[in-house]
Amino acid sequence: MSQPSLSQPPSTQPNGSQLRARATGLTLAGLIVAVSMTTIDQTIVALSAPTIETDLGLGHDLMQWAVNVYLIATAAAFLLGGRLADVFGHKKMVQIGIAAFGLTSLLCGLAPTDAYAGAWLITTRALQGVAGAIMFPAAIGIVVQSFPREGRAKAMASFFAITGAMTAIGPIAGGFLTQWTWRSVFWVNVPLAIVASAIIAVSAAPSVRRDERIDLPGALTIAAGLGAIVFGLQQAGSWGWTSPYVLASLVAGVVLVIVFVLVERRTDEPLVKLELFRDRGFVIVTLATLFASMAFLSTFFFLSVYGQVSLELTAINTGLLFGKFFVGFVIAAQIGSRRFDQVGARSVLILGGLIGAAGFGWLAVSVTTIPANPGAVINPQTWPIMLAGAGVGFMISAASTDAVNRAIGASYGEVTAISQTMRNFGSALGLAVFSTLVTGVLIDKLTASFTALGAPADAAREVVGRISGAEVGHGTGSGSFDQLPTALQQQYLQAVHQGYADAVAWAFAGAAIAMLVVTLLGLCYPKGVISATFGDHEDSGSAAAESGTATVAA
Missing domain, CATH: 1.20.1250.20 (MFS general substrate transporter like domains)
Incomplete structure (x- = not known):
């Protein structure tokens, strides 16, 4: 009589594809x-x-x-x-x-x-x-x-x-x-x-290592250029856009980026393959990433300050606002990725931009009304925050995927670096522009409110400086707000709560405009293209890989 097999039945053992x-x-x-x-x-x-x-x-x-x-x-x-x-x-x-x-x-x-x-x-x-x-x-x-x-x-x-x-x-x-x-x-x-x-x-x-060299002169040039631009944008809020240091930093950064492009065109093994930018689809998804990042990443700062200043939430409870944003983001990202696989990036950019613009526009309107229970999981501001997150989530990962699908050869790291550089640049640009806008509106509103209550205009500027984390204007006192009559403190605080709510609405309106630009870019995306112009030869047996571009009926 044969002995029973001690091995696992073949049907229950994982095959190679399952292990992979x-x-x-x-x-x-x-x-x-x-x-x-x-x-x-x-x-x-x-x-x-x-x-x-x-x-x-x-x-x-x-x-x-x-x-x-x-x-x-x-x-x-x-x-x-x-x-x-x-x-x-x-x-x-x-x-x-x-x-x-x-x-x-x-x-x-x-x-x-x-x-x-x-x-x-x-x-x-x-x-x-x-x-x-x-x-x-x-x-x-x-x-x-x-x-x-x-x-x-x-x-x-x-x-x-x-x-x-x-x-x-x-x-x-x-x-x-x-x-x-x-x-x-x-x-x-x-x-x-x-x-x-x-x-x-x-x-x-x-x-897998490639037998290629690293373009160190190009790396140092672009690092100095991008660093100078981001530095100038970061300091514009506190030093002012007309500051000679801000202007010098931005101009120097732009000049260095131009020098980098000129150098790369003459380099055999460049840091960045500039022929990527001849691909219209790649340029469009890269720009879409920039504008979406202006809305996306600056939202965290403004929601954080709005939560703590206008809604009087703790830092922990302010995280709940971010959580609402990411509920919409996560759900929409999965839907957007499936649509991208089916029909390509064009409609994903268009729809994501429209949804995001609607969400941020709705948020701009809703933040001016401070809810009765701001810490509640569900309140009137929950839905616009989720819709704004959905718009960004629907298109941002699809844009990044489309960019890496267009990599020349297998230069995925290079293409990702370009996309992430644009995300960082968009973040710094959005925060700089929207912060300047919010600060200007807030100064005007608090100055009017404080002077109507009998406080000096400098008190309003001091409060704005505390909120923004930067000194606003010149000659502001260090303790004028603290020296105001105690009986009026609550009225001043209420003015601050509502003033920032009214001011931050302009930032979310700016984010809505940025997402509308994403929609416009989507309309310019090549019709019918659903994959890379530059193949990585992983599908070399297909007709799409041979032609370099896969399409659907327009």
Whole structure:
């Protein structure tokens, strides 16, 4: 009599495709954990800044530099990070980026309490930004290489939806962690980095190195140019758009970008393949990313200030506003990715822009009426916030997917770096323009309200300075508001609550206009095109790959 088999029945054993699918899913999870560190840092550090400033004895200007230098360094290093990923391998560079981000996060949390505290924190934050710029393009490169074209948009939608939603975790996590120590807002990245690195080490495909050189002169030129532009935009709110330092920074940045383009045209192995910009579809989705980012990323700042100033919410409860935004974002991202796979980017850009414009326009109207229960999960402002998030979510991951599908060869890191540079630039531009607009309106409204109540106009400017985190105007006193009669304090506070609500409506109106531009760009997108103009030869057997472009009936 034969012995019963001790082996698992063949029908229940996973086949090769199932094992690959599991590894791919595990890789995506690891990359989401890694990149979530960078998105959480966008809000957790800014909202923990007052505690850090007090504990280290930093001046406000030094603390602002510690917050702003992260974005400047990231914007400056993204293109180099993308090129490094494509040349040395995406897996290798994402692991280096994760390790560097974890280490620099640890160093940020170890800032001393002596005279070197400011320099230490600013330097480590800059290095943290560079680490993020190395990690992100390589992470997207792995996502792109791990998924075929037909499933890529869905994977990218999940990636951007979850990592973007982590931004809402920042205020909540920061509120809890700072009760223990502000240093933990940085140290929380260390275990995340260890987990992400371990997952990617065992699940991601090996890196492939190219025998190509890195264009260091081009990298330094574009880093200086983009850094100068972002710096000028960041300082425009506090120094003013007519400040000679702001103008000099912006002009120098633009000149350096032009020099970079001229140099790259004469370089055999450039940092950026400029022929990408001959592709009309690529240019359109890149511009759409810029304008959507003007609305998307500046929304976090304005919702945060609106929640704490006008609605009198705690930082933790303000995170609920972000949560509402991302409910719409996450749901719409999945729908938008499916539509992108079916019909391409054109209609996704058009619909996403229209939905976003409607949501932000509705939000601009609704924020002027402060709800009776602002901390409630459901109130009249919930729906416009969700609709605004849905508009951005519907198109942003599709735009990024379309961009990487158009990569020349397999330069996914390079293309991702371009897209992320535009996201950072759009964020800085939107925040600079909308902050200037909001500050101007707020000064006018508070000046009128305060003078009607008998307070000097300087008191209004002082309050605006406290809200914006920057001194507004000249000659404002340091304690004029605190010296006002106690009996009138509540009336002044009410004026501040309503004044900021009326002023921030202009920022959301600007965001609605930015999303309308996305719609217009969608109308200019080539009709019928649903995939890359430049193929990566992964579908070389298909007619679409042979022609370089797949189309549907217009």
